[in-house]
Amino acid sequence: MEHVSMVFDRDGKSVPVLDDINLDVSEEEFICLVGPSGCGKSTLLNLMGGFLSPTSGSITIDGEAVHGPDPRRILVFQERGVFPWLTVAGNIGFGLSKLSRAEREERITHYVQLVRLQGFEQTYPSDLSGGMKQRLQVARALAVNPDILYLDEPFGALDSVTRLIMRGELLRIWQAERRTIIFVTHDIDEAVQLADRVVVLSSRPAKIENILTIDIPHPRNISSRRYLELRDDLLSKIGLAYTV
Amino acid sequence: MTAIEQEKRSRSLSLSTRLRPIAFIVALLVLWQIAVSRHPDQLLPGPLGVIRALAELLRHGLLPKYVVASLFRVTWGFALAAVLAVPLGLTIGWYRRCEMAFNPLVQIFRPISPLAWIPIAILWFGVGDPSAIFLIFVGCFFPLLLTAMSAVHNIPAVYINVGRNFGLSTAQFVYRVLYPAVVPQLIIGSRITLGIAWLVVVAAEMIAVNSGLGFLIIDARNAGNRYDLVIAGMVIIGTIGLLLDLGMRSLERVKLFRWSYSGD
Numbered sequence: 001m002e003h004v005s006m007v008f009d010r011d012g013k014s015v016p017v018l019d020d021i022n023l024d025v026s027e028e029e030f031i032c033l034v035g036p037s038g039c040g041k042s043t044l045l046n047l048m049g050g051f052l053s054p055t056s057g058s059i060t061i062d063g064e065a066v067h068g069p070d071p072r073r074i075l076v077f078q079e080r081g082v083f084p085w086l087t088v089a090g091n092i093g094f095g096l097s098k099l100s101r102a103e104r105e106e107r108i109t110h111y112v113q114l115v116r117l118q119g120f121e122q123t124y125p126s127d128l129s130g131g132m133k134q135r136l137q138v139a140r141a142l143a144v145n146p147d148i149l150y151l152d153e154p155f156g157a158l159d160s161v162t163r164l165i166m167r168g169e170l171l172r173i174w175q176a177e178r179r180t181i182i183f184v185t186h187d188i189d190e191a192v193q194l195a196d197r198v199v200v201l202s203s204r205p206a207k208i209e210n211i212l213t214i215d216i217p218h219p220r221n222i223s224s225r226r227y228l229e230l231r232d233d234l235l236s237k238i239g240l241a242y243t244v
Numbered sequence: 245m246t247a248i249e250q251e252k253r254s255r256s257l258s259l260s261t262r263l264r265p266i267a268f269i270v271a272l273l274v275l276w277q278i279a280v281s282r283h284p285d286q287l288l289p290g291p292l293g294v295i296r297a298l299a300e301l302l303r304h305g306l307l308p309k310y311v312v313a314s315l316f317r318v319t320w321g322f323a324l325a326a327v328l329a330v331p332l333g334l335t336i337g338w339y340r341r342c343e344m345a346f347n348p349l350v351q352i353f354r355p356i357s358p359l360a361w362i363p364i365a366i367l368w369f370g371v372g373d374p375s376a377i378f379l380i381f382v383g384c385f386f387p388l389l390l391t392a393m394s395a396v397h398n399i400p401a402v403y404i405n406v407g408r409n410f411g412l413s414t415a416q417f418v419y420r421v422l423y424p425a426v427v428p429q430l431i432i433g434s435r436i437t438l439g440i441a442w443l444v445v446v447a448a449e450m451i452a453v454n455s456g457l458g459f460l461i462i463d464a465r466n467a468g469n470r471y472d473l474v475i476a477g478m479v480i481i482g483t484i485g486l487l488l489d490l491g492m493r494s495l496e497r498v499k500l501f502r503w504s505y506s507g508d
Binding site: 049068069070071077080081083 | 402403406409411416421424425427
């Protein structure tokens with residue numbers, strides 16, 4: 001990603017949202033984007049996903065410029081991302097219509113197991129919990145075998161306990177099927193627990209303020225000294241005090 | 245409370261609670277009969293008179309004939325309107341510019357009562373079925389058009405983005421995202437519109453044709469103040485209207501379509 005800027009036109013006024021973002025992500029890397037709310041994290045994700053085009057600058061993936069959405073990079077949304085008119089199996093199979101029936105069934109079974117939704121194949125999302133819906137969304141995304149997964153505050157609407165469990169699940173899934181993951185969050189702990197590198201964005205217009213490498217191997221001990229150090233480091237980089 | 249729990253609750257209502265509305269109707273009928281028998285010089289019949297009139301209609305074989313005639317017109321008028329208005333409304337709603345162009349026109353036509361079209365219907369189609377069908381068509385077209393337009397507007401952006409993300413072709417997108425996303429709202433809109441169609445058919449039959457339930461009512465009055473037949477006609481219209489509504493409601497309960505009513 002090179003010199004990406006984004007200016008929105010709102011009510012005739014131009015609002016700069018992103019300012020000269022440069023970021024290089026390697027294959028199978030887990031990146032977390034953090035920053036104050038409304039800073040343009042989601043905009044950046046939508047640009048990388050091809051849902052928006054940058055005002056200037058370019059985004060290239062494996063040497064190929066991003067033009068529009070593509071099943072090779074799937075965006076997972078905060079909530080309501082699963083189709084309520086399809087069952088769990090139907091949702092996972094959504095992107096698989098080009099495959100033969102047998103292959104499709106096989107993939108569905110595989111991903112149902114990966115996100116631990118066995119027994120819910122014929123259930124509609126309205127009967128699933130929030131965490132299950134998000135696992136379903138991740139399964140649907142992974143089923144089309146994408147190179148990159150973009151997650152836009154995927155656990156933001158969940159309660160804190162479920163959120164913690166979901167982080168563990170996501171890491172487990174990521175270790176089973178390595179992909180490049182770019183994960184937007186406003187939760188510092190989430191970022192330090194998950195990411196290989198944390199990208200800190202400034203308030204609007206967003207610039208990259210810092211990039212912090214988290215050098216703790218998984219599974220991470222969230223009470224270890226190194227973890228707390230990194231966490232404090234990140235908090236101070238965002239400009240938050242140590243106490244509430 | 246989820247929809248399922250609500251359903252269970254309403255099912256477990258005790259028998260006496262369920263019989264209450266029926267008892268209330270019976271009480272009203274009894275009162276009506278008493279009132280009429282106290283004033284025998286009234287033109288209005290009592291419930292017994294209405295039942296006798298219904299029996300008379302059945303004996304002459306007019307009841308099924310008129311019901312079928314009315315339903316035939318409603319079916320055609322409604323179906324033609326649905327076939328044209330729904331795809332058009334979905335298209336207009338999808339393309340913003342299209343909507344900006346069409347909306348003023350739609351808003352002007354919408355508040356015109358279908359009955360105002362009666363002279364034009366007769367001018368274009370003469371007296372007969374096509375006129376009545378045209379009036380029902382006009383009455384259904386604009387509500388269905390607006391329903392389809394707003395149904396497209398109300399599709400959450402997330403569904404559209406997911407559809408684009410998974411690389412669907414336009415046809416696939418329409419069939420697998422757009423259509424399932426709008427169906428619940430279309431069903432609600434159709435239910436309301438079918439009610440309108442049933443209102444319009446009565447008026448249309450009073451003017452444009454010589455069969456059907458609307459014709460029955462106006463004919464009974466013109467041919468010697470047979471108010472028992474008038475009220476019998478009204479009862480039949482009410483009953484069939486109720487059945488049509490129940491039929492449409494049962495569509496809402498189909499699992500595949502029910503997703504948007506179940507809270508989340």
